[in-house]
Amino acid sequence: MLLSERSIYFERIKFRNAFPFCVRDGESYIYMGRNYSLQIVVDETIKVPEAKLSRGKFVVPVENKDFDRVRLTLENWYKDKVKKKIFERVA
Template sequence: MPNYKDIEYTLKRSRRKTSSIYVERDGSISVLVPQQLSEKEIEAMIEQKRYQIYSHLAQWEDANTKRVYREFVNGEGFYYLGRNYKLEIVTNQEVPLKLKNGCFRLRKKNLPRAKEAFVEFYKEKGRKRILDRVEYFRKLLDVEPNEIKIMDLQNRWGSWTPKGNVNFHWKTMMAPLTIIDYIIAHELTHLIHPNHSDAFWNELDKIMPDYVQRKAWLKLNGAGMDL
């Protein structure tokens, strides 16, 4: 992993014409640059953005004070659509995990693979709900996404490809509906503007005037939505 002075980062080169620096959800720094950019030019960009990088890292540290490490035991709380549901371990059940009577019910024999059961639950629920909202925002933005996937995206809530494929992290289903909408609208707007330019935020503002508040909520509470 390259570093410049006291800043360690992951370097990714692409065909894009602009450069970007991101503080990922795990606190690591990603630098995205055009193929032809030299090492000296990259270091000059990092030096120029040093204040912003440390500001974003400070925000990340504040947000991660909310990180929760959950155990798969009776009474532990797990999020779904912004609400916290307690876990109940049950002996007999036709499926590994389901939400019933205000509780997550986990079949006892699935305890060794409890995380996999939760991930599959979020993916299954996300396939319909996210696809429905993608259709809604697709019409508002007048875009034509190609393939939509619910998957593990490591440190990102969503991603997109130049081919028009759009991906969403299964953890998205832990968030309130208003925040899920923000994540979906954000990624679909990238099909119009592939970066976070002023034009991108202006486009998003047209269909979601309160996106700033939703974005701030996600930054503050996102670390708490994990397994």
């Protein structure tokens, strides 16, 4: 990596951390070229939240409206889907 590429990379990381990703119920997210609205479902019995696509919505069941937990759940869901798509195309 060139020095300028490296500095651009770190500037992007700093910018991303300066403005934290905010999640709100009903907010729109893009997956595979389509928009899906976020539905946060509060359920005290949920210990490990897991995002899923259901009827045109991202559904994230959580034990309370901890938005950091919802954000991490969405990030993990996206990362998992990206890995699957990459392996499908490489294999």
